[in-house]
Amino acid sequence: MNGGTLRIVLGDQCSRDLSALAGLDPARDTVLLMEVQAECTYVPHHPQKIVLVLSAMRHFSRALVARGVRVDHVRLDDPANTQSFRGEMLRAVARHRPDRIVATHPGEWRVLQDMKGWEAAAGIPVEIREDTRFLCSLPRFRAWAAGRKSYRMEFFYREMRRETGLLMEGDEPAGGKWNFDAENRAALPKGLVPPPPHRFAPDDITREVMDLVATRFGAHFGDVAGFAWPVTAKDARAALDAFIRDRLALFGDYQDAMAAGQPTMFHALISTSLNAGLLDPMEACRAAEAAWRDGSAPLNAVEGFIRQILGWREYVRGIYWHLMPGYAAENALGATRPLPGFYWGAATSMRCVAEAVAQTRDLAYAHHIQRLMVTGNFALLAGLDPAEVNAWYLAVYADAFEWVELPNTHGMAIHADGGVMASKPYAASGAYINRMSDYCGGCAHDPKQATGPRACPFNYLYWDFIARHADRFAANPRMAMPLRTLAKMDTAKVAAMRGEAARFLATLDG
Numbered sequence: 001m002n003g004g005t006l007r008i009v010l011g012d013q014c015s016r017d018l019s020a021l022a023g024l025d026p027a028r029d030t031v032l033l034m035e036v037q038a039e040c041t042y043v044p045h046h047p048q049k050i051v052l053v054l055s056a057m058r059h060f061s062r063a064l065v066a067r068g069v070r071v072d073h074v075r076l077d078d079p080a081n082t083q084s085f086r087g088e089m090l091r092a093v094a095r096h097r098p099d100r101i102v103a104t105h106p107g108e109w110r111v112l113q114d115m116k117g118w119e120a121a122a123g124i125p126v127e128i129r130e131d132t133r134f135l136c137s138l139p140r141f142r143a144w145a146a147g148r149k150s151y152r153m154e155f156f157y158r159e160m161r162r163e164t165g166l167l168m169e170g171d172e173p174a175g176g177k178w179n180f181d182a183e184n185r186a187a188l189p190k191g192l193v194p195p196p197p198h199r200f201a202p203d204d205i206t207r208e209v210m211d212l213v214a215t216r217f218g219a220h221f222g223d224v225a226g227f228a229w230p231v232t233a234k235d236a237r238a239a240l241d242a243f244i245r246d247r248l249a250l251f252g253d254y255q256d257a258m259a260a261g262q263p264t265m266f267h268a269l270i271s272t273s274l275n276a277g278l279l280d281p282m283e284a285c286r287a288a289e290a291a292w293r294d295g296s297a298p299l300n301a302v303e304g305f306i307r308q309i310l311g312w313r314e315y316v317r318g319i320y321w322h323l324m325p326g327y328a329a330e331n332a333l334g335a336t337r338p339l340p341g342f343y344w345g346a347a348t349s350m351r352c353v354a355e356a357v358a359q360t361r362d363l364a365y366a367h368h369i370q371r372l373m374v375t376g377n378f379a380l381l382a383g384l385d386p387a388e389v390n391a392w393y394l395a396v397y398a399d400a401f402e403w404v405e406l407p408n409t410h411g412m413a414i415h416a417d418g419g420v421m422a423s424k425p426y427a428a429s430g431a432y433i434n435r436m437s438d439y440c441g442g443c444a445h446d447p448k449q450a451t452g453p454r455a456c457p458f459n460y461l462y463w464d465f466i467a468r469h470a471d472r473f474a475a476n477p478r479m480a481m482p483l484r485t486l487a488k489m490d491t492a493k494v495a496a497m498r499g500e501a502a503r504f505l506a507t508l509d510g
């Protein structure tokens with residue numbers, strides 16, 4: 001091209017309104033998309049996640065070309081591919097000789113550090129623009145976080161409600177309350193079968209990518225054959241519409257429920273689309289708000305859904321960029337145990353864990369409560385090494401990008417940040433899983449037993465966890481209740497449970 005701007009679109013930036021594309025001059029500019037091996041393997045990503053990203057990129061390239069944009073799309077199987085962002089950026093600069101590079105802020109600290117070195121490497125200016133696809137800019141989040149000792153999502157969320165006007169009636173929250181979470185904790189009643197989610201049959205482009213991924217990354221944990229995620233903005237909108245129509249009304253009630261053979265429950269299945277840039281978060285919130293206003297979904301469902309996107313999703317991104325890189329290195333509970341093989345599909349007698357891992361392998365998906373209260377809770381109680389736990393969550397879910405995966409795992413699930421995000425650890429015994437699911441019925445363990453051959457591991461691990469960290473938790477008023485219960489327990493019973501825990505944990509280490 002000689003001159004003009006080289007505009008970079010990363011794999012999770014397949015958005016028409018991407019800031020890197022603003023001001024694009026079709027006569028002079030080139031858009032560069034880079035499929036590179038290094039990004040597929042720095043953790044062993046689930047094959048479905050790789051298909052999602054590569055197929056979304058290929059569809060996005062095609063849409064840009066159809067709009068008359070000049071696109072340089074480097075394919076993974078191009079023999080000249082250097083297989084790294086930097087290598088491909090430099091090759092593209094040599095090919096096109098642009099005056100400058102424009103990119104959008106990436107979703108990972110690691111990639112941002114690399115990009116910051118591009119200007120020196122390429123010898124031309126590199127502009128990294130704000131990612132305007134989020135509802136809260138990074139400077140806005142920093143202003144909110146400045147001077148706070150702790151960062152509670154609920155206060156952030158209220159400010160976002162006021163700023164966006166979502167679910168507001170004048171200055172007041174719709175329905176007189178900011179948060180309807182207390183109404184969103186029912187277990188799934190027998191006989192209620194959640195409607196199956198909309199599935200998207202792979203087209204020719206996706207099938208070609210599936211073959212490529214199966215050949216190159218067949219050894220990664222996960223099944224590629226069941227791929228059915230949206231890979232275009234049109235399909236992402238169809239997924240959102242299907243959710244609003246079929247599942248939103250009961251999303252709230254059963255948000256925390258789990259059931260064997262029901263991997264998706266009433267959840268939206270839109271995180272892959274939001275995170276890859278195929279769906280606009282405000283569009284999703286507005287669609288849910290409209291369903292409440294027209295009477296097709298109740299407020300507890302709609303508020304619960306909007307809180308996840310306007311609250312949690314924006315908040316975790318803010319936390320990530322505010323606290324990285326130190327955040328990832330924290331290990332407040334001194335957890336060091338390696339990840340057991342059953343996270344990668346080895347047999348386990350714990351049915352809840354086996355179900356969550358099996359569906360993760362098949363679908364690259366588990367819903368929030370499975371991630372938090374089954375695999376996450378186990379990792380917390382068993383003291384699994386945060387670096388290994390984080391790498392697992394980043395690898396196995398199709399929606400996993402570090403800005404959203406890390407705070408959820410490190411902060412919410414395993415409390416490795418010592419309480420920056422959550423005021424107390426999300427630790428629970430088998431009683432919680434039994435109340436919120438039907439897993440325990442078909443399990444080799446008994447959720448009502450804490451010692452003995454059929455005891456539920458979550459029970460003795462829970463009390464061992466509380467006892468192990470009792471000194472630390474003593475300063476936390478929100479941990480007063482479990483500590484009081486522990487103190488009142490028969491010492492022989494506590495010793496027996498801790499003995500079971502030690503024996504069980506030794507089997508993991510062996």
Ligand SMILES: Cc1cc2nc3c(=O)[nH]c(=O)nc-3n(C[C@H](O)[C@H](O)[C@H](O)COP(=O)(O)OP(=O)(O)OC[C@H]3O[C@@H](n4cnc5c(N)ncnc54)[C@H](O)[C@@H]3O)c2cc1C
Pocket residue numbers: 266267268269270271272274275305308309312313314316366367368369371372376393394397399400401404405406408409412413
């Ligand atoms: C340990 C752990 C790891 C997680 N890793 C990821 C991840 O890598 N990528 C990811 O997108 N989400 C992650 N989450 C958050 C959440 O579990 C997923 O967003 C959700 O399960 C996606 O499925 P869904 O679209 O059906 O969501 P729904 O339950 O239907 O929620 C709707 C939308 O709200 C947003 N949302 C909900 N909860 C959260 C949350 N806690 N943080 C951020 N956004 C949220 C998502 O965009 C989601 O699509 C993680 C949660 C935990 C506990």
Ligand code: SF4
Pocket residue numbers: 349350351352353429430431433434439440441443444445446447456457458
């Ligand atoms: S009994 Fe324990 S291990 Fe088995 S499914 Fe229930 S909570 Fe999980």
